[in-house]
Amino acid sequence: MDLKKLAFSLTLSASLFAGCGDDSGSTTSTTTSTSTTTSTTTAEDFGTCSPGAPVLYRINALSIPTPAQANNGDTVGHNVDGRGDVCGVPDYAGGVDNSLIDLAAALPSLAPDDPIDLQAEIDNALNCAPDATDCTRLDLVVSVASGTNCVTVSVLDGAGADAETLAGPFVGSLDGSGNMRGVVPNLSLAIPDATDNGTVDISLSVSNVIITGTASASALTNVVIGGALIKSDFEQTIRDLLPQLGGDITFEDIGPILANLYDGQVSGGACEALSVGLTASAVVVAAP
Numbered sequence: 001m002d003l004k005k006l007a008f009s010l011t012l013s014a015s016l017f018a019g020c021g022d023d024s025g026s027t028t029s030t031t032t033s034t035s036t037t038t039s040t041t042t043a044e045d046f047g048t049c050s051p052g053a054p055v056l057y058r059i060n061a062l063s064i065p066t067p068a069q070a071n072n073g074d075t076v077g078h079n080v081d082g083r084g085d086v087c088g089v090p091d092y093a094g095g096v097d098n099s100l101i102d103l104a105a106a107l108p109s110l111a112p113d114d115p116i117d118l119q120a121e122i123d124n125a126l127n128c129a130p131d132a133t134d135c136t137r138l139d140l141v142v143s144v145a146s147g148t149n150c151v152t153v154s155v156l157d158g159a160g161a162d163a164e165t166l167a168g169p170f171v172g173s174l175d176g177s178g179n180m181r182g183v184v185p186n187l188s189l190a191i192p193d194a195t196d197n198g199t200v201d202i203s204l205s206v207s208n209v210i211i212t213g214t215a216s217a218s219a220l221t222n223v224v225i226g227g228a229l230i231k232s233d234f235e236q237t238i239r240d241l242l243p244q245l246g247g248d249i250t251f252e253d254i255g256p257i258l259a260n261l262y263d264g265q266v267s268g269g270a271c272e273a274l275s276v277g278l279t280a281s282a283v284v285v286a287a288p
């Protein structure tokens with residue numbers, strides 16, 4: 001695995017998107033349990049929903065907001081912790097938390113000769129064809145079943161009947177314009193990542209997930225996903241992963257970057273959650 005892919009694997013976005021590469025050879029697995037949640041978020045209760053048939057949408061664009069977008073006042077995430085500035089890390093407007101912005105911006109300095117471009121990795125995985133053999137497809141599918149002023153939502157790995165559930169199902173709100181909002185405790189992501197030693201499955205877990213978007217018959221637009229990575233699990237995942245990647249990167253290279261980005265408090269008040277935020281869109285999956 002090259003540095004670009006290593007760094008890619010260290011982020012939520014990384015966790016969401018498999019990099020392209022030779023996926024032949026042995027498969028090993030790095031898994032962490034991630035039941036911890038931050039203590040400062042008050043869960044929103046959207047009640048129950050009696051929805052109709054679900055509609056499947058495949059994510060076709062997924063973006064890490066840029067510092068320029070954040071400075072421009074664009075929507076770059078959610079107020080994951082429900083609080084203002086804590087842990088010495090300033091929020092964006094509206095209390096929005098997103099340390100992924102700064103993490104993504106800092107990663108290129110790890111490899112100036114081969115700058116890390118997380119967004120390019122994301123794009124490659126999303127655009128990888130289902131039958132391609134030279135890349136690994138990222139096939140994130142959002143299932144939305146609408147009821148009266150409510151939705152039931154799941155995030156799936158693919159659109160097949162046997163697709164693994166990555167989040168939910170959870171109930172969210174729905175207004176007359178198709179705007180929906182929901183929260184779910186956990187979004188689980190298992191990322192196959194090609195290395196010189198074969199494919200490594202990277203399992204990550206995002207806590208306190210908030211998902212908003214606008215649903216129509218043909219697409220989901222204005223999708224914003226927020227959440228947090230818990231330090232203990234996230235860093236253990238990295239430590240377990242580094243030897244499998246076969247590169248020269250050590251945890252000591254990465255730790256100092258992460259240390260300044262933990263912006264959310266966990267139980268007990270320690271600043272040990274790293275917020276993430278992504279924007280996305282999705283298009284309806286044609287019925288088989």
Ligand SMILES: [Ca+2]
Pocket residue numbers: 081083084085086089090091095096097263264
């Ligand atoms: Ca914050």
Ligand SMILES: [Ca+2]
Pocket residue numbers: 079080081082083084085091095096097
């Ligand atoms: Ca906040």
